[in-house]
Amino acid sequence: MTAAAPVVLDVRNLRAYLYTRWGVVRAVDGVSFALREGETLGLVGESGCGKTMTGLSLVRLLPEPAGRIVEGQVLLEGEDLVTKSEAEMRRIRGRRVSMILQDPQTSLNPVFTIGDQILEALRLHHGDGARALTGRAEEALRRVKVAAPEQRMRAYPHQMSGGMKQRVVGAIAVAGEPRVLIADEPTTALDVTIQLQYLALLKEIQARTRLAMLFITHDFGIVARMCDRVAVMYAGRIVETGPTRAIFRAPRHPYTEALMGSVPRMEGTVTRLPSIEGQPPPLHDLPGGCRFAARCAYVDDRCRREYPPTVPIGPAHGAACWRVEPSPSSR
Amino acid sequence: MLEGRAIAVEPLIRAENLVKHFPVTRGLLIGRTTGHVKAVDGVSFTIGRQETLGLVGESGCGKTTTSRLLLRLEEPTAGRVLLDGQDVHALRGAELSRYHTRVQAVFQDPWSSLNPRLRIRDTIAEALVVNRRVTRAGKLERVEEVLHQVGLPLSAAARYPHEFSGGQRQRIALASALAAKPELIVLDEPVSALDVSIRAQIMNLLKDLQARQQLSFLLVAHNLATVRYIAHRTAVMYLGRIVEHADTESLYRGPRHPYTKALFAAALPADPDAPRDDMILTGEVPSPIDPPSGCHFHPRCPFAMEQCSRVAPELKAVAPEHLVSCHLY
Numbered sequence: 001m002t003a004a005a006p007v008v009l010d011v012r013n014l015r016a017y018l019y020t021r022w023g024v025v026r027a028v029d030g031v032s033f034a035l036r037e038g039e040t041l042g043l044v045g046e047s048g049c050g051k052t053m054t055g056l057s058l059v060r061l062l063p064e065p066a067g068r069i070v071e072g073q074v075l076l077e078g079e080d081l082v083t084k085s086e087a088e089m090r091r092i093r094g095r096r097v098s099m100i101l102q103d104p105q106t107s108l109n110p111v112f113t114i115g116d117q118i119l120e121a122l123r124l125h126h127g128d129g130a131r132a133l134t135g136r137a138e139e140a141l142r143r144v145k146v147a148a149p150e151q152r153m154r155a156y157p158h159q160m161s162g163g164m165k166q167r168v169v170g171a172i173a174v175a176g177e178p179r180v181l182i183a184d185e186p187t188t189a190l191d192v193t194i195q196l197q198y199l200a201l202l203k204e205i206q207a208r209t210r211l212a213m214l215f216i217t218h219d220f221g222i223v224a225r226m227c228d229r230v231a232v233m234y235a236g237r238i239v240e241t242g243p244t245r246a247i248f249r250a251p252r253h254p255y256t257e258a259l260m261g262s263v264p265r266m267e268g269t270v271t272r273l274p275s276i277e278g279q280p281p282p283l284h285d286l287p288g289g290c291r292f293a294a295r296c297a298y299v300d301d302r303c304r305r306e307y308p309p310t311v312p313i314g315p316a317h318g319a320a321c322w323r324v325e326p327s328p329s330s331r
Numbered sequence: 332m333l334e335g336r337a338i339a340v341e342p343l344i345r346a347e348n349l350v351k352h353f354p355v356t357r358g359l360l361i362g363r364t365t366g367h368v369k370a371v372d373g374v375s376f377t378i379g380r381q382e383t384l385g386l387v388g389e390s391g392c393g394k395t396t397t398s399r400l401l402l403r404l405e406e407p408t409a410g411r412v413l414l415d416g417q418d419v420h421a422l423r424g425a426e427l428s429r430y431h432t433r434v435q436a437v438f439q440d441p442w443s444s445l446n447p448r449l450r451i452r453d454t455i456a457e458a459l460v461v462n463r464r465v466t467r468a469g470k471l472e473r474v475e476e477v478l479h480q481v482g483l484p485l486s487a488a489a490r491y492p493h494e495f496s497g498g499q500r501q502r503i504a505l506a507s508a509l510a511a512k513p514e515l516i517v518l519d520e521p522v523s524a525l526d527v528s529i530r531a532q533i534m535n536l537l538k539d540l541q542a543r544q545q546l547s548f549l550l551v552a553h554n555l556a557t558v559r560y561i562a563h564r565t566a567v568m569y570l571g572r573i574v575e576h577a578d579t580e581s582l583y584r585g586p587r588h589p590y591t592k593a594l595f596a597a598a599l600p601a602d603p604d605a606p607r608d609d610m611i612l613t614g615e616v617p618s619p620i621d622p623p624s625g626c627h628f629h630p631r632c633p634f635a636m637e638q639c640s641r642v643a644p645e646l647k648a649v650a651p652e653h654l655v656s657c658h659l660y
Contacts, residue, residue: 046526161615191389192389192594193389193593193594193597194389196596196611197612218526219599220599221600221601222599224600224603225599225600244603245603245604248603249602258528259527262527262530262531263531263556263601264534264557264559264560265559266555266559266583266595266598266601267583267601269559272535272538273531273560274531275532276528279528279529280528
């Protein structure tokens, strides 16, 4: 179903580096993926793997002045965002691509009411009069299931719970009816029962608007619940990508396999979890060859010398590992 | 899971009907108390030797306050904590110092729990010197011993916290907790700030340490899978009260309390085909300043009956080692 939907976001060989006094941090180092209408792609990885920098590059909000996109294209419905001016980007953000960050506290201004902030976002997208805009704002709050929106419009962020604030952030993000929503760990700061409410809400918005979602997370549980496809990131690169079911059933990259194996489960008893020893390499001092080599159980000489190409292993499934044999059926 | 766990007759620690209310005041100079945050509202449990009790619940349920009462960082409004039968909050002087060597803590954030200006060996030794007279050589020997126990190289002793990653810092925090040879360690979200691939390392280390050194743990955590992996028994808290308390296996196989069921249903699945029992709770946790009458959970409970809003249910056994506080049982 989703395979037939048009591609709305096409990221090609994106490289975004941070120029710091410790050297060049290769946060995003040749990342490619495509996102179709109505589809959710999970970008999974540990902290410092470059997943947030990938998200920020897509909306051109890399930290200034250190961050720079050095190569690649971000095609939003065919238009390359990398070459846009800041003025052009301002018209694109919110209206065609939006982003939700982990901590709602950083996205909302503490000295303005919720109403002011939603109205500000709406005013950018609609030329309506004040009364019509207020109506739209209340409607936006109602859509993210905020109870008594008329009263909530007058509330300040500190008067709301974390879950409620994140809903408001969500309302602002989708107010301009964007085509693409980038959600960067939007539920990490929320309690589990509130997290579930929020995830269900995002799904509902997506079903209504056919949004394409890029869901950045470190949690395979969220991937299992939310995502159609997964891209696993390690040290600045995507090491495996494929349909969610295929990856859960048969992860092919040793990192994906080890990472999934080390997560404790709710069901079934495990006496001992397999763990990945060591830690990811620093992004300003990357090893030659495969970046996971130092922690990999199957490493050999070639892995330390050369970075492996991404090998196709099934329908829309690929992994960057020397051990993976290309599957004949994927041609 | 339970093999190798010594079932002692008298538990190491016993919490009896613990209550902690924080006053809410209004007015700047002449504060007037307008209410109480009922953070912990009648909590009882025991922890045996070499046993782990998991305390789970959402933010504001009182699990951290409970652990702080155990650590003697708070005075209870009512109730007692007994260590080997002795009232912990009545201890003074030398007995109190001894208590602080017997009970230690490891907190969530390994970035803020270590003094950035102290070398690792001094951080670890501090735990020794505070309560005991130790020779210089004895101190160094103990530092090396605990570093080895937590899987860090001896060279770590001379370095500073900033030179270590999150996982390594949590090992250092654990080493300094171990230095005084404690019997109980309170672990407050010990792995939730760590990366996924590092969590398993630390969880395995905790299990190994418990087995080797006969340690007891109070594990405060919100991640249910983590608790299942480490805890022998688990207590679920909601708005200051324990709503369900059971052997971990029995709890995870068959949660009884509607809140526990909702909490477990909200836990994310292990894979996309995992059976899904959607029980999405409406609303949020009410304020602990003015908690609902009767059963605290009744306004959000899909099974609420008439009596639930009037009578607070008692914690009673529904199966061996399985206590539930709900009128349904």
